[in-house]
Amino acid sequence: MMSPQLNVVPFVSVDNMMKLVLSIGIERFLTELAGFIEEDFRRWSVFDKTPRVASHSADGVIELMPTSDGTTYGFKYVNGHPKNTRDGRQTVTAFGVLADVGNGYPMLLTEMTILTALRTAAMSAVAARYLAPVGARTMALIGNGAQAEFQALAFKALLGVDAVRLYDIDPSATAKCVRNLAGCGIDIRSCSSIAQAMEGAQIVTTVTADKQNATILTDNLVGPGLHINGVGGDCPGKTELHADILRRADIFVEYAPQTRIEGEIQQLPVDHPVTELWRVLRGEAEGRRDARQITLFDSVGFAVEDFSALRYVRAKLAGTGFYADLDLLADPDEPRDLFGMLLRAGA
DSSP states (O other), X not given: OOOOOTTEEEEEOHHHHHHHHHHHOHHHHHHHHHHHHHHHHTTGGGSOOOOOEEEEOSSOEEEEEEEEOSSEEEEEEEEEOGGGGGGTOOSOOEEEEEEETTTOOEEEEEEOHHHHHHHHHHHHHHHHHHHSOTTOOEEEEEOOSTTHHHHHHHHHHXXXXXXXXXXXXXXXXXXXXXXXXXXXXXXXXXXXXXXXXXXXXXXXXXXXXXXXXXXXXXXXXXXXXXEEEEOSOOBTTBEEEOHHHHHHSEEEESOHHHHHHHSGGGGSOTTOOOEEHHHHHTTSSOSOOSTTOOEEEEOOOOHHHHHHHHHHHHHHHTXXXXXXXXXXXXXXXXXXXXXXXXXXXXX
């Protein structure tokens, strides 16, 4: 049972998050988290929605991602600094807060670097359930950095993908991915080019990190029936797909006003038609219509997904001990005597 003391907020450190994930099992964690995401997307209309608040620099971006369903409020602090790896730092780090709308008190403070990787992969797999070709079992995974293994396991757990073809411009990243996924029940193969990785693939996931308008996929590589999971393009000036691919594909997004700023569709006119994924999950719009349709999930990450992840972690914490009691909130005996509380601390 978590502490009933008003000054105490449960805090999940990186160490405890890892223990929680491993105690549940990575694939089960991804599957259950995907269920929370689907549940929240189906009640999309109740959420506050706004593009994330972003502070861009030449080196990267720092963002706040808030939302509320009217009962619970959540936000995530997250950065994206591709150059960080040169200094032995993570490209992406994050933490998040869940709070009670009724009284404003935080109910959870947690690391979200690991949790963001898990929720991004779970979100990708949720989208692919509705957009990928029926029976798709082979995925090309272009970009083998910190997110790659999470993507592979999410697609295995939720879609039954059992063959993954890896490519990265850095062979050591691919080798790392091969090591980490050994024995997980997926046929993992290293490839010498993007074209080789895409041979026989029904799904391609692009998850590269450089903050630039890159062309990871060109139009000639994309055949009929392919589902593209575009994950790496997630801020202004950072894309992965040639615009000709976008013009051929049916495009699905999380929240169009944010994706038009940050996603692949920043390359297109602002009125180019896209479908918000929640409409597909609610049965209000079609996902995949036929075997030859090219679908693109233009994934940039949206606050509702982080809200779902925070909800899920809080639901799994009770009775585990995988958290610490953090003395975060001032709680004087007399709520109006905050100054007296300060004086008594020195007595």
